[in-house]
């Protein structure tokens with residue numbers, strides 16, 4: 393699905409649905425992917441003879457979905473700057489930049505999205521007609537000879553809500569419960585325990601790395617060089633959520649901290665490298681989660697505990713010995 397739009401930068405960068413008065417650059421938005429909360433588009437020149445304006449070169453456009461739990465692009469950018477940018481080195485982040493949207497932009501893109509075959513469950517999602525901004529992000533896709541990967545590190549420490557003697561971390565427990573119901577997400581398909589990424593034993597880290605990528609350089613990066621990045625992620629997850637959602641007080645600042653921890657538990661790591669170049673690794677999708685999700689997070693913890701997923705004591709009909717999780721091997725990883 394592609395749609396033609398117009399870029400101007402008179403006062404500030406802006407994308408228009410129709411040609412505005414004065415000079416503008418035509419460009420093409422091509423659907424790349426979508427998650428639960430956002431659409432992502434490649435930005436291309438109109439023809440191979442045209443060039444993109446420097447501000448759009450090497451960028452993708454992220455447009456937020458019209459869903460109640462999704463913040464506006466401006467709120468996303470502000471929350472990123474306030475809460476997450478200070479935690480990581482700039483070279484390890486995908487920095488969002490705001491770009492304004494002209495009248496009719498969302499309707500134009502929505503009409504194009506309607507022509508696209510999208511995954512069931514998400515095919516009704518559309519752009520908010522009231523949104524006036526989108527985000528420009530570094531394009532982290534990669535093409536040969538460049539190799540790369542995208543993965544979610546997820547929960548790098550055991551859930552503080554899990555019962556004593558848990559044999560599964562939050563990610564492994566949720567994966568096991570979904571497998572029992574014949575469900576699997578891309579995170580489940582990663583098929584390693586996140587605690588392995590932060591294990592003291594490099595052999596564990598290497599095993600996880602091999603599940604992420606077949607590229608030896610990127611495996612080495614994940615096993616050794618990414619350790620401080622994963623440690624910072626884990627520290628944020630545990631510092632902002634020391635007691636777990638079930639022990640949460642109504643205190644607004646505790647709720648906000650939990651939302652930060654949950655954001656750090658659901659971000660994406662992109663990494664890539666060319667044959668002789670260094671590895672470029674950046675965290676993305678650091679959109680502050682919203683308190684509206686609290687009941688859902690609490691429900692997940694309750695279910696994982698009550699149905700025995702944490703302790704590997706699930707219903708015999710679904711039971712299988714946990715082999716993947718570090719906790720089942722008696723390794724704490726924290």
Ligand SMILES: O=P(O)(O)O[C@@H]1[C@@H](OP(=O)(O)O)[C@H](OP(=O)(O)O)[C@H](O)[C@H](OP(=O)(O)O)[C@H]1OP(=O)(O)O
Pocket residue numbers: 427428429544566577578579580654657658681685689
């Ligand atoms: O609850 P989880 O751990 O399964 O995480 C959800 C993710 O599932 P995953 O396990 O990574 O496949 C889920 O990812 P998918 O849609 O399955 O790719 C979303 O990221 C969801 O966040 P949001 O509702 O889009 O804000 C994520 O929800 P929360 O991070 O708000 O819990």
Ligand SMILES: Nc1ncnc2c1ncn2[C@@H]1O[C@H](COP(=O)(O)OP(=O)(O)OP(=O)(O)O)[C@@H](O)[C@H]1O
Pocket residue numbers: 424425426427428429430431432452454486529530531532533542658660676677679
């Ligand atoms: N900067 C980027 N460069 C290349 N591809 C990207 C980039 N950002 C996102 N994508 C692609 O678009 C997909 C959806 O983007 P994103 O994770 O931002 O959406 P989301 O709705 O916030 O996701 P989630 O469902 O995890 O909440 C990603 O999984 C990835 O494949």
